[in-house]
Amino acid sequence: MSPQQTRTRATAQGAAVRDALRAEDGFRSAQSVYAVLRADGQKIGLSTVYRHLQAFTDDGVVDVIHNPDGETVYRFCGDTPGGHHHHVVCRSCGRAEEVEGSAVERWAEQTAAKAGFVDVDHTVEVFGLCPDCA
Amino acid sequence: MSPQQTRTRATAQGAAVRDALRAEDGFRSAQSVYAVLRADGQKIGLSTVYRHLQAFTDDGVVDVIHNPDGETVYRFCGDTPGGHHHHVVCRSCGRAEEVEGSAVERWAEQTAAKAGFVDVDHTVEVFGLCPDCA
DNA sequence: AACGGATTTGGGAACCGTTCTCATTAATGG
DNA sequence: CCATTAATGAGAACGGTTCCCAAATCCGTT
Ligand SMILES: [Zn+2]
Ligand SMILES: [Zn+2]
Ligand SMILES: [Zn+2]
Ligand SMILES: [Zn+2]
Secondary structure (H helix, E strand, O other): OOOOOOOOOOOHHHHHHHHHHHHOOEOEEHHHHHHHHHHOOOOOOHHHHHHHHHHHHHHOOEEEEEOOOOOEEEEEOOOOOOOOOEEEEEOOOOEEEEEOOHHHHHHHHHHHHHHOOEEEEEEEEEEEEOOOOO | OOOOOOOOOOOHHHHHHHHHHHHOOEOEEHHHHHHHHHHOOOOOOHHHHHHHHHHHHHHOOEEEEEOOOOOEEEEEOOOOOOOOOEEEEEOOOOEEEEEOOHHHHHHHHHHHHHHOOEEEEEEEEEEEEOOOOO
């Protein structure tokens, strides 16, 4: 099957959302992306931000996680198209780095198999304070 | 340092919440715990359910995760007082099993250290379909 | 048993992030 | 251009969680 189907045409607003996210190195909430765009003078609606964020997520170009507070936050990860990967995320400033996770991939697979679970997926995030925030 | 201080006295409502959660083997939302208690004829308020769920979480007797949909769900894990651990969770029915995670603990620690992060914590959950739901 | 202060309870309002609705605007292509 | 189709964005609606506070309960003390 083909990778994923883009759900939106390339539009100015979509590009703005992508660029705003790409400019950050960390996970950001939809609202904060929206705020940044508006502060920058961009004419865009909150719904549109959510829409594109979702589309990018579907396309696999944006990663989404729920931080410990339950907030949904997004990060542009499309320049390292290795597909599935994980992050170490700064609890304070949101800055994130992608990390090598083959060990944890194997662990998750084996663990699920041992419990007899199928169609498995996993969430793995490491939170801490980055060197700057420490 | 001492483990954790209980924030609420032992009350009938607290016991009801704990028992309701203990009766389930999976992660449940606050609302669903509330619904079960009310359906059972218990006289309890939603605020109270949230309060005790939080207190139990602080005490470490209840685990809380955010499932992929972002819902906050709780699970009673106080009978296996090994402290920190992880789960394999059924996406469909919520059923969960605790799993051995020393490998992933080490991985998380090393990964964070390599990135220069301190005061680290992590979330690791494996989602899938349990044998019954498959 | 009666009292008084401290704690807990729970109904409802407030809050906040996200989704939905739909009239308006912009793009496409013939 | 015009007609058709897709995207936009303002605001309403929604759902989960927290907050507020008056009423109820609990407890140690007379
Ligand atoms: Zn930081
Ligand atoms: Zn992984
Ligand atoms: Zn557990
Ligand atoms: Zn199941």
